[in-house]
Amino acid sequence: MYSAEQIAERVGELGREITRRYPDGDLLVLGLLKGSFIFLSDLVRSVNRPLQVDFLVAASYGDQMESSGNVRLVYDPETELEGKHILLVEDIVDSGRTLSRLMDLLTVRSPRSLDICALLHKHVDTHLRYPVKLVGFDAPNEFLVGYGLDHAENFRHLPYIASLQ
Numbered sequence: 237m238y239s240a241e242q243i244a245e246r247v248g249e250l251g252r253e254i255t256r257r258y259p260d261g262d263l264l265v266l267g268l269l270k271g272s273f274i275f276l277s278d279l280v281r282s283v284n285r286p287l288q289v290d291f292l293v294a295a296s297y298g299d300q301m302e303s304s305g306n307v308r309l310v311y312d313p314e315t316e317l318e319g320k321h322i323l324l325v326e327d328i329v330d331s332g333r334t335l336s337r338l339m340d341l342l343t344v345r346s347p348r349s350l351d352i353c354a355l356l357h358k359h360v361d362t363h364l365r366y367p368v369k370l371v372g373f374d375a376p377n378e379f380l381v382g383y384g385l386d387h388a389e390n391f392r393h394l395p396y397i398a399s400l401q
């Protein structure tokens with residue numbers, strides 16, 4: 237669906253946009269594990285301003301088969317969020333439930349700004365109550381794998397993004 241070259245070019249553009257968007261203040265790039273690990277590592281290397289990196293691990297409980305929106309943090313960043321620009325980095329936005337709950341949880345920690353950067357956006361979101369300010373690609377409504385995205389924990393290592401269909 238997206239070659240390694242296409243991804244690299246788009247990630248470079250996103251990095252330059254992030255550099256422009258945050259002319260001052262502390263910037264904390266928060267990666268949502270595990271799916272964002274490759275995207276985040278390429279993305280931060282294309283940002284040309286000081287920043288910090290931390291990660292979030294979220295788990296939804298309730299129905300195991302689809303994201304229920306009942307999200308709790310399994311790993312909570314130890315870095316202080318108050319007063320900082322927070323950029324939450326996600327691999328793909330589908331229903332947007334996970335992201336909505338995480339944004340609620342992070343908002344109450346008084347960041348200076350809080351925005352979402354997603355590599356892929358399926359635009360089927362009926363549950364996302366926040367805008368996704370930075371999007372890599374508008375994705376088709378198919379199941380995608382590679383470049384961090386998995387199917388049952390497989391395919392994350394592929395340097396490109398493919399559809400399982």
Ligand code: IMP
Nearest residue numbers: 303329330331332333334379380385386
């Ligand atoms: P949401 O809460 O429904 O938006 O779920 C988003 C999460 O589901 C993402 O962080 C991914 O881990 C996973 N996901 C959604 N769509 C895909 C896909 O096409 N491929 C791989 N994982 C996906």
Ligand code: MG
Nearest residue numbers: 271385386387
């Ligand atoms: Mg996953």
